[in-house]
Amino acid sequence: xxxxxxxxxxxxxxxxxxxxxxxxxxxxxxxxxxxxxxxxxxxxxxxxxxxxxxxxxxxxxxxxxxxxxxxxxxxxxxxxxxxxxxxxxxxxxxxxxxxxxxxxxxxxxxxxxxxxxxxxxxxxxxxxxxxxxxxxxxxxxxxxxxxxxxxxxxxxxxxxxxxxxxxxxxxxxxxxxxxxxxxxxxxxxxxxxxxxxxxxxxxxxxxxxxxxxxxxxxxxxxxxxxxxxxxxxxxxxxxxxxxxxxxxxxxxx
Amino acid sequence: xxxxxxxxxxxxxxxxxxxxxxxxxxxxxxxxxxxxxxxxxxxxxxxxxxxxxxxxxxxxxxxxxxxxxxxxxxxxxxxxxxxxxxxxxxxxxxxxxxxxxxxxxxxxxxxxxxxxxxxxxxxxxxxxxxxxxxxxxxxxxxxxxxxxxxxxxxxxxxxxxxxxxxxxxxxxxxxxxxxxxxxxxxxxxxxxxxxxxxxxxxxxxxxxxxxxxxxxxxxxxxxxxxxxxxxxx
Numbered sequence: 001x002x003x004x005x006x007x008x009x010x011x012x013x014x015x016x017x018x019x020x021x022x023x024x025x026x027x028x029x030x031x032x033x034x035x036x037x038x039x040x041x042x043x044x045x046x047x048x049x050x051x052x053x054x055x056x057x058x059x060x061x062x063x064x065x066x067x068x069x070x071x072x073x074x075x076x077x078x079x080x081x082x083x084x085x086x087x088x089x090x091x092x093x094x095x096x097x098x099x100x101x102x103x104x105x106x107x108x109x110x111x112x113x114x115x116x117x118x119x120x121x122x123x124x125x126x127x128x129x130x131x132x133x134x135x136x137x138x139x140x141x142x143x144x145x146x147x148x149x150x151x152x153x154x155x156x157x158x159x160x161x162x163x164x165x166x167x168x169x170x171x172x173x174x175x176x177x178x179x180x181x182x183x184x185x186x187x188x189x190x191x192x193x194x195x196x197x198x199x200x201x202x203x204x205x206x207x208x209x210x211x212x213x214x215x216x217x218x219x220x221x222x223x224x225x226x227x228x229x230x231x232x233x234x235x236x237x238x239x240x241x242x243x244x245x246x247x248x249x250x251x252x253x
Numbered sequence: 254x255x256x257x258x259x260x261x262x263x264x265x266x267x268x269x270x271x272x273x274x275x276x277x278x279x280x281x282x283x284x285x286x287x288x289x290x291x292x293x294x295x296x297x298x299x300x301x302x303x304x305x306x307x308x309x310x311x312x313x314x315x316x317x318x319x320x321x322x323x324x325x326x327x328x329x330x331x332x333x334x335x336x337x338x339x340x341x342x343x344x345x346x347x348x349x350x351x352x353x354x355x356x357x358x359x360x361x362x363x364x365x366x367x368x369x370x371x372x373x374x375x376x377x378x379x380x381x382x383x384x385x386x387x388x389x390x391x392x393x394x395x396x397x398x399x400x401x402x403x404x405x406x407x408x409x410x411x412x413x414x415x416x417x418x419x420x421x422x423x424x425x426x427x428x429x430x431x432x433x434x435x436x437x438x439x440x441x442x443x444x445x446x447x448x449x450x451x452x453x454x455x456x457x458x459x460x461x462x463x464x465x466x467x468x469x470x471x472x473x474x475x476x477x478x479x480x481x482x483x484x485x486x
Contacts (some may be wrong), residue, residue, distance in 0.1 A: 062387055083388065090385035093403045102399065106389045154389070 012073030013038040013080055013189050014158060019058055019068035021051075029054055029213045031068065036158070038073070041180065041190040043200045043221070046210035047236065052193040055210065056160045059191065060084050080157025080189070081107075087163040089147035091135040096127060096146055099135045103150045121153035122146075125179065141172030148179045159183050161192035165199065177203060197237070201225060209233045262454030263461060274455065278462055281439040284352055284426065285419040288359030289367075293412050296364050300371025301401055305379060305393045315372065321365035326358075330428030333358040337429065350431040355439070358425035363415035370411035374404045406481035413474045417467055 014036045021029040029051045036042060036059070044052045057063045059070060060082055072079045092099050100118035109117065122128050125145045130138060135146060144164060151159055161180065165173040173196075180203055184190050194200050200207065204221035209230065216230045228234045266274050303314060335341050337349040337357075348354045378400050386396050401408065423441035430437030432446055440459045447456035 057384075060388065062384055084384075086384065090382055092382075092399070093405075103389045106386075106391045106395065 011038040012036065014059060015071050015073055016055075016059060016065075017069050017071065019065045019070065021054060021058060021063065022066040027213060029058070029065075032215055034059075034208065034215060034218065035073070036189060036191060038157075038189055039184075039187060040205040041184055041192070041203050042206050042208060043204035044191065044193045044208045044210060045200055045236070046216075050210040051213040052210055053162050054213075055208075055215075056084070056162055056191060056193060060158075060160050081154060082158045082160065083151035083154045083156035084160040084162070085144070085147045085151055085164050087166050089143045091138075091143055091146060093136055094134070095132050096135045096138065097122060097131040099146060100150050100153050104153055107154055117153050121149040124152060124182075125149040125175075141168055141175060144168060144172060145175055145179070148176065152179075152183070156183075156188055158189040158191060161190070163193055163195065166195060173199070197239075209236070211236075259453040259457050263458035266454060266458040267461065271458075274458055274462075276435065277438055277440055277443050277459065280352065280437075281420060281441075284355045284439060285359060285416060287356045288363055288419050289412060289416045291356065291360045292363040292367050292415055296367030296415075297371050297401055297408060298397065300368040301375045301397045303368070304372045304375035305396065305400075315369075318365050318369040318372065322369050324362060324365065326362055326422040326424035327428065328424075329361045330358050330425035333361060333425070333429045349429060350433060350437060352430070352437060354429040355426045355437060358429045359419040359422070362422060362425060363419050366415045366418060367411050370414065371401075371404075371408060374407040374411065375400050378404050406477050409477055410474045413470050413477075417470050420463065420466060420470075 012035045016032055016034040018031050018033060019029065020027060020031045032055070034055070044055060046052055054063070058065050061070070061079075062084075092102060094102070097115075097118050100121055101114040104114040104117055105111070119128065119131065122131055125148055127142065127146055127149055130142065135143065138146060148164075159180075161176075164180075165176040168176065177199065180190055180192065190203075192203070194203075201221075204224075206218065206220050207224040208218045209216045209224065209228070209232070211230075211232045216232055217224070217228065219229060224233070225237065228237060303311065303318070333354060334349065336343045337346070337354055338344055339349075348357070379396065382396070382400065382403070386399065391399065421441065423445055426432075426437070426439055427442050427445070430439070430442065432438050432442040438446075440463050444456045444459050444463070447453070447459075
């Protein structure tokens with residue numbers, strides 16, 4: 001199993017140590033080690049059911065691992081503040097700005113500061129004019145931008161994105177990618193999944209390739225796209241179908 | 254009021270602002286609104302808590318709550334009567350045949366409706382919101398006010414359903430209130446009494462008011478439903 005981090009994961013931010021996840025007797029994630037360095041854009045790739053979303057939810061703390069631990073990188077340091085953007089944004093049945101102020105409230109931002117911070121975040125993502133609209137009547141692209149603005153307001157150390165543009169048109173996809181780069185430029189660690197190879201090439205600094213509930217490789221992006229270490233990744237990159245249960249293709253190295 | 258037609262008589266009673274009639278309407282609203290208020294105060298957080306937390310016997314509690322939505326008013330009345338009667342556990346307070354007793358009985362009728370409908374609404378919403386709220390650092394307890402507010406339209410409908418039940422029931426208030434004129438006589442008990450006495454005009458006048466009230470409640474519920482579909486979903 002080549003789970004080597006790409007040369008030079010410096011300043012580890014979050015580490016998964018021997019993490020596995022079992023549901024109804026099925027091992028959906030086998031003992032996994034993963035070190036996420038600070039900064040940088042990590043893209044998790046792999047066929048459906050490979051465990052990409054599961055890995056992110058475990059790292060983010062939405063799911064408890066059956067075994068293993070998730071720890072902050074520098075031993076003893078607290079977990080960095082995190083946010084997550086989902087494929088289909090979940091917005092509260094409130095105004096656009098109230099969606100942001102509520103997130104700030106949950107993160108303990110004092111009431112008097114919330115409105116200003118929320119307005120700045122909306123402004124940043126071109127939503128200032130829509131601040132008073134009910135969030136649920138925004139278009140799909142606007143809703144995802146609101147989800148990103150909400151995450152932005154929280155100033156996360158790590159931002160997880162689960163297929164953030166899978167349901168969007170090219171213009172809205174561009175907006176999501178610009179946002180990812182804005183977070184990145186701001187020093188936020190990016191961890192995202194995508195099915196879009198082009199998007200992965202545009203954004204990834206390093207790639208985690210998964211198959212059958214395992215990390216097959218974790219490689220610097222340039223190397224991964226040029227010379228993947230595993231046969232499964234090579235197949236995947238050629239655009240062929242990697243059928244994962246019980247895929248022998250996952251395990252031929 | 255010399256007309257022979259009870260319908261005309263009823264209308265003239267309403268239009269002339271007959272104090273006896275309006276006294277009855279006033280007490281009815283006071284009792285039912287108080288019951289709905291108390292039942293909401295308990296039922297909304299209770300329903301939300303049952304929706305969010307897992308505990309032993311949860312399925313039983315939900316089944317019981319759903320079953321109690323159909324609690325016959327006379328049975329609720331009987332239970333409250335037994336508790337409040339002189340020999341009952343709460344007999345010392347002397348509440349039987351007072352409006353307070355009627356509020357208690359109607360609260361018992363309305364509470365399961367509000368709690369059960371809240372439980373369902375909040376559970377559906379939690380299903381949708383859970384990951385996002387957890388991601389933003391909200392625990393289950395903190396999620397309760399968030400979810401109650403976001404389900405506000407559905408919950409208003411639930412509260413209106415409770416009010417509809419309270420204002421239309423006759424069995425519970427009759428048993429614990431005793432239909433005493435000027436003290437515990439409300440619209441439904443007055444209709445029952447006046448009809449049996451043959452005073453159809455007053456019964457019909459009250460019936461018209463009650464019908465209008467129930468129609469207004471249902472129209473409001475319908476409009477809220479439309480609003481939630483078009484704007485918030």
